[in-house]
Amino acid sequence: MDRDAQLVAAVRAADPAAVAKALADGADPDSAASRFTVTVLSEAVSRGRVEIARLLLDAGASLRARMPRYQSPLLSAVTNGHLDVIRLLVDRGALDVEGTDRGSLLAAAIAATRHRPRAAALEVLRYLLELGADAAPDEETPIVQAVLGSAAPATIRMLLSHGADPNARRSDGTPALILAARRGDHAAVDVLLTAGADPNAVDGDGHTALMHAIERNEQAVSTALMLAGADDAGALEMARGWQRQRFQFHLGEMSVGLDDVPIARTAVRLHPTGYELRGDAADLRRWGQLLACATQALGDDDWDARTGTPYELAHTVAHRLIDEPAKSPTASWHCIELTTAELATVRQALVELAYAVRVTLPDGLGQEYVHDALDELDAQLP
Structure with missing residues (x-):
């Protein structure tokens, strides 16, 4: 077995001593198992092997992605929620060489709190926010990313506690609160309202979050909005137009029927x-x-x-x-x-x-x- 293959095998075996020996014998610290795989550094950090990562970095391993389609070592560590490795990579200058071709580190951290929900994922998000991480120029704001990704309330609260605007809007002008209401995410709606989101903010069609919630028959969302003081000026007509009788009662009507009220709809219902x-x-x-x-x-x-x-x-x-x-x-x-x-x-x-x-x-x-x-x-x- 040649020296590079020995290094690959040592990294995969999580054997720091064998890694150190292979490097001392002249193995390339940027070795990969084949031309179709990531470097040994990316493999080590994806598994949280901080000691092995340190040995590879000391030997001159590159902090860049091996190929544009691959994750960089730092992005891989963020995706997998290994905070100790992230700190090591940042200390070695990983932020200076990180590109945004694959999306921002913050976007990856937000997504990880949903796809790999562990306390470590939330701590990684906190660490990046404290470093001043932000969305890439072509990405939605972090709070909008979280809402669109159905992130947990803890993730949204973390972003808000580090300065995210509860009244942030998507690139098409739709408020985050309306995005959450449209998706029936009453937990996100509650967190945003508690943080000061305007319950009466409107989208490009002039519709409020309450109007969207009624269109989509979202009971828990509409309740949260009404308790937060959402204006029901257009909501009652929306309820009549969709024949949402329960909402008509909630909005103050004493008797209801199957009204035929023309309205401007924003939803297609099955x-x-x-x-x-x-x-x-x-x-x-x-x-x-x-x-x-x-x-x-x-x-x-x-x-x-x-x-x-x-x-x-x-x-x-x-x-x-x-x-x-x-x-x-x-x-x-x-x-x-x-x-x-x-x-x-x-x-x-x-x-x-x-x-x-x-x-x-x-x-x-x-x-x-x-x-x-x-x-x-x-x-x-x-």
């Missing part, structure tokens, strides 16, 4: 008794346009291979969503019935547009609309 999409005709038409956009971008062969749903069916559903939604005979919304396979094509189109293909979206729609639509559809699927 009726629980079947795959019937309900919403404004304009939104249903936008969903059809998005589906058509995705199928056109991929073409028939790629669509079939990537989504597992037939291209011709997707093409048909796109036209149905654009042309066929009909006004309900008992309410002001429009609706269209879809089969399981048809609904699957809609979801696959949203997934492709959100995470894979990059095309010009119709009607000036942004990626935020696509992600919001996908999140809300997924939340309603059985």
